[in-house]
Amino acid sequence: MVTAKAWVLKKHFEGFPKTSDFDLKMIELPNLKDGELLLESVFLSVDPYMRPYSQRDMKEGDIMIGTQVARIVESKNPAFTVGAFVVARSGWRTHFISDGKDLQHFPSNWPESLPKSLALGTVGMPGLTAYFGLLEVCKVKPGETVLVNAAAGAVGSVVGQLAKIGGCKVVGCAGSDDKVAYLKKIGFDEAFNYKTVTSLDEALRKASPDGYDCFFDNVGGEFASIAINQMKKYGRIAVCGAISQYNVSVPQKGPYMQVPMIFQELQMKGFIVTRWNNRWEEGLKALLKWVVEGKVKCHEHVTEGFENMPTAFIGMLKGENIGKAIVKV
Ligand SMILES: NC(=O)C1=CN([C@@H]2O[C@H](COP(=O)(O)OP(=O)(O)OC[C@H]3O[C@@H](n4cnc5c(N)ncnc54)[C@H](OP(=O)(O)O)[C@@H]3O)[C@@H](O)[C@H]2O)C=CC1
Numbered sequence: 001m002v003t004a005k006a007w008v009l010k011k012h013f014e015g016f017p018k019t020s021d022f023d024l025k026m027i028e029l030p031n032l033k034d035g036e037l038l039l040e041s042v043f044l045s046v047d048p049y050m051r052p053y054s055q056r057d058m059k060e061g062d063i064m065i066g067t068q069v070a071r072i073v074e075s076k077n078p079a080f081t082v083g084a085f086v087v088a089r090s091g092w093r094t095h096f097i098s099d100g101k102d103l104q105h106f107p108s109n110w111p112e113s114l115p116k117s118l119a120l121g122t123v124g125m126p127g128l129t130a131y132f133g134l135l136e137v138c139k140v141k142p143g144e145t146v147l148v149n150a151a152a153g154a155v156g157s158v159v160g161q162l163a164k165i166g167g168c169k170v171v172g173c174a175g176s177d178d179k180v181a182y183l184k185k186i187g188f189d190e191a192f193n194y195k196t197v198t199s200l201d202e203a204l205r206k207a208s209p210d211g212y213d214c215f216f217d218n219v220g221g222e223f224a225s226i227a228i229n230q231m232k233k234y235g236r237i238a239v240c241g242a243i244s245q246y247n248v249s250v251p252q253k254g255p256y257m258q259v260p261m262i263f264q265e266l267q268m269k270g271f272i273v274t275r276w277n278n279r280w281e282e283g284l285k286a287l288l289k290w291v292v293e294g295k296v297k298c299h300e301h302v303t304e305g306f307e308n309m310p311t312a313f314i315g316m317l318k319g320e321n322i323g324k325a326i327v328k329v
């Protein structure tokens with residue numbers, strides 16, 4: 001008999017999540033039936049979406065949603081071998097039982113030396129978000145100038161590097177000087193700390209006096225309202241996330257965006273990466289190749305210990321992470 005630990009949403013978040021909003025539960029797992037397998041989580045992901053999706057889809061008492069890299073510890077399913085690793089979407093749990101249907105295998109050419117946790121970041125859902133957002137929503141072209149915010153995070157850091165691979169000039173904004181130094185290190189042309197500049201408008205203008213062809217927006221809110229005024233004619237805005245709004249209890253009002261959108265004839269498009277589910281193999285193959293070739297650099301902010309899942313989640317929302325925020329069990 002295996003006892004799993006699981007984090008549940010004790011109380012719906014009000015404003016910024018608190019550790020007291022979570023409860024740690026013990027769950028006794030039954031013996032396996034034919035066709036089932038027992039898995040243990042090795043790495044778990046903490047992602048911004050958990051904040052708005054918990055509000056929309058979860059009840060108090062539900063296990064927190066989320067993705068993990070897990071190892072198969074017992075198998076009564078011939079398609080899965082004990083010891084193999086998979087990516088699962090089984091929430092914040094140390095152990096779980098699956099019938100194998102929703103598990104993703106690692107690509108067969110995943111190098112032994114490459115950390116498997118990257119399947120939750122650069123070579124996983126966040127990397128694919130950067131890939132399809134740039135390619136299919138921004139439709140970037142060589143020579144264009146791309147702006148990305150939350151640039152040192154899981155999605156943003158890949159956006160900047162892929163835009164460089166695509167022959168663009170890249171401007172990134174992030175919330176600390178260490179993050180800015182990191183952005184320069186991984187090849188961003190311009191980077192600044194949006195928390196310390198005296199004027200965001202001036203900082204954006206200085207970084208690209210001619211304006212921006214593409215804006216990959218992870219933040220929304222006031223940042224987006226200011227940046228939209230510096231878009232070039234026919235510019236494209238990929239509305240990927242709105243993290244500045246996820247913990248706001250009272251929805252904020254304007255400034256409104258219609259005037260710059262009309263004058264500059266902009267296109268602004270929201271997207272959810274799962275729209276390209278049928279092309280995940282293509283995206284993962286490209287990302288893995290760039291990572292193996294060293295053309296895309298990866299950084300992870302690893303929190304040790306399953307008991308620290310809530311702290312890791314809150315830390316990511318506060319901006320403590322450079323690169324992908326991960327918990328190592
Ligand atoms: N549309 C889609 O399909 C997907 C959308 N997303 C979205 O992409 C965005 C980035 O996600 P991800 O890369 O995983 O997360 P990150 O790794 O970028 O971590 C979140 C970062 O957001 C920044 N942040 C937090 N609060 C604010 C704020 N009030 N204003 C500005 N920045 C803030 C912090 O960086 P800093 O120090 O720079 O403030 C923090 O490190 C999120 O909005 C997420 O919801 C992610 C995956 C898929």
Ligand SMILES: CCCCCC(=O)/C=C/[C@H]1[C@H](O)CC(=O)[C@@H]1CCCCCCC(=O)O
Binds near residue numbers: 048066089240241242
């Ligand atoms: C206003 C909210 C914007 C949120 C944007 C965002 O971060 C979206 C993330 C999704 C991404 O596109 C694909 C995903 O996996 C994220 C959603 C996950 C939903 C969880 C579903 C429940 C579960 O895991 O059991």
